[in-house]
Amino acid sequence: MVTFDSPLDRIYQYLLVSAFFLLPLTVLGNNIAIWLITILWLCSGSYLKKIQQIKSNNLAIASIIFFLIHCISLLWTANLDWGLEILRKMLPFMFVLPIFLCVTKKANKNYYISAFLLAIAISEGFSYLIWFEIVPPYKYGDVANPTPLMSHISYNPFLAFAIYLVLNKLLAPEKISQVERALYTFFALTMTFNMFITGGRAGQVMFFAALIVLAIQHFKSSQIKATFIALSSIVLITILAYSSSHLFQSRVDSAISDVTNYNQDKNTAVGMRITFLMNSFTLFTESPLLGVGAGDFPVEYERINEENSPEVDLTVQPHNMYLLVLAQLGLLGFLSLGWIFYLQFKIAALSEDKIIHNIGIAMPILFLVIMWSDSYLLGHYTSNLFILFSSFIYGNR
Numbered sequence: 001m002v003t004f005d006s007p008l009d010r011i012y013q014y015l016l017v018s019a020f021f022l023l024p025l026t027v028l029g030n031n032i033a034i035w036l037i038t039i040l041w042l043c044s045g046s047y048l049k050k051i052q053q054i055k056s057n058n059l060a061i062a063s064i065i066f067f068l069i070h071c072i073s074l075l076w077t078a079n080l081d082w083g084l085e086i087l088r089k090m091l092p093f094m095f096v097l098p099i100f101l102c103v104t105k106k107a108n109k110n111y112y113i114s115a116f117l118l119a120i121a122i123s124e125g126f127s128y129l130i131w132f133e134i135v136p137p138y139k140y141g142d143v144a145n146p147t148p149l150m151s152h153i154s155y156n157p158f159l160a161f162a163i164y165l166v167l168n169k170l171l172a173p174e175k176i177s178q179v180e181r182a183l184y185t186f187f188a189l190t191m192t193f194n195m196f197i198t199g200g201r202a203g204q205v206m207f208f209a210a211l212i213v214l215a216i217q218h219f220k221s222s223q224i225k226a227t228f229i230a231l232s233s234i235v236l237i238t239i240l241a242y243s244s245s246h247l248f249q250s251r252v253d254s255a256i257s258d259v260t261n262y263n264q265d266k267n268t269a270v271g272m273r274i275t276f277l278m279n280s281f282t283l284f285t286e287s288p289l290l291g292v293g294a295g296d297f298p299v300e301y302e303r304i305n306e307e308n309s310p311e312v313d314l315t316v317q318p319h320n321m322y323l324l325v326l327a328q329l330g331l332l333g334f335l336s337l338g339w340i341f342y343l344q345f346k347i348a349a350l351s352e353d354k355i356i357h358n359i360g361i362a363m364p365i366l367f368l369v370i371m372w373s374d375s376y377l378l379g380h381y382t383s384n385l386f387i388l389f390s391s392f393i394y395g396n397r
Contacts, residue, residue: 003107008044012037012103013111020388021115024123024158025149027380034096034384041099053102059343059394060098066336067094069329073293082316083295086328089378092387100391106356109392113165116388120162121187123149124194131197144247145199154381156195156203157370161385163191164210164366168358171218196241196248201255202373204248208234209369213362266312273319273373279304280318284326291330300327317378321371324378341368347394360393 002017004010019033041050054060070090077083104112129135130146140155141148147155166188170181195207215230216223241248258270266275283292283304292300298316305314317324325333341364348360367376367386376382 002111003105008040009103011040013105013108015040016100016104016108017111017115020112021119023116023381023384023388024119030384031380034092034388037103038095038099041103042095050102053396054098057098057101057394057396059340059347059390060101062336062339062343063093063097066333066340067091069333069336070294073291073329073333074295075293076290077293077295079295079299081295082298083293086294086378089383092383097387097390100387101395102397104392104395105397106353106392106395107397109355112388112392117162117165117187120158120191123155124159124191127155127194127198128190147198147200150381152198152200153202153374154200154379156198156200157206157366157376157382158203158385159191159195159198159200160203160206160210161363161366163188163195163207164214164362165359166191167210167214168217168355168362171214172354192237196237196245199247199251201251202370202376205373206366206370208237209366210362213365217358217361266309272312272315275305275309275312276315276318277320277323279308280320280323280327282308284323284330287330288326289330290332291326291328294328297324297328317375319374321375321377324375344390344394356393359389363389363393 002010002013004013015033015037019030019037022029022033054064067087067090070087074080074083074087126135126138126148127141127146130137130141130148131143133143137143137146138148140151145152149155150158166184169176170184170188176184192207195204211233212230215226215233219226219229242252243249254268255270258265258268259274261268262271262274265271279301283297283300286292297318298314301316301318302314305312318327321337322334325337329336344360344364348357348364351357351360363386367382370376370382377386
């Protein structure tokens, strides 16, 4: 059963399990659970004790500083409306992550993880129902790209992380029953197949990175063996996916074509991202220390784009978390983001709990990989995935 220390803590724990379950399924439901916990914490007294709890967790302090740098940058931003919109998106780093680091309990980690995996199984089920044309296309999904409950940009990273969690469970030294092993194996196989009938290339790269992390974590006695297993698995899965999934094949072919023909046509999916990166880096070099401010990226990017690549469509964010932070907040903001990831690695490395240690090392690595392709701490789904799992992996309790 879920463990708790008081009637209020009982409410926290059941709401937390609900938040993990609702995250892959519904934005509204997930937000309600998260902000109910936040409001309860803010209104339930014992404030000196709560301040001490937050002060005692360096990750909570780093998260608050990261948000406050966004706030301070409004002093030199011209577009205050967009700056406030960015602050709204980053608000969980000020309240949710610091508070959740104090209310989550490592003793309940299996309930949090199981709730998340159950929701992924439901989401995956909907995906297959659409793919087999048993139910009509719904919301974000269609037969060609069956991701009904969120776009493939978020869905595939969720799948990749869920696959890591399941394989980590299967490879763990702790004994599990034959029934559990069969269910986890089936779940891992169906999620892996689902990964390549949906179109999220960043999630697919994250999946391959997860295989490498798993191999290194579970075959520590021989790094040569770990490398061979990881690379062999990646090559085999890539060949099978490329030969059997038309969507995966077309996405790979289009990515290669976009890169090789970049100078002839920059208005392609990958071509635009390359242009976003180059223009955003130019923007960063103009204000390297403090950036242009949280609100000025769109207008300043438009100016740079007009000078360097007027034929390419505009963007309000560079589809790269590192360059977004560098352009908006300069090196100061970038260092504050780096501090968050450094502390995650440090806390996880010191953990004696094998599950916490492994997931605590893997999660920041996987996010560091996919943040090259999009601003994944800015979007609702992936930022909340990052915050919810961070809260119990690196929490106080």
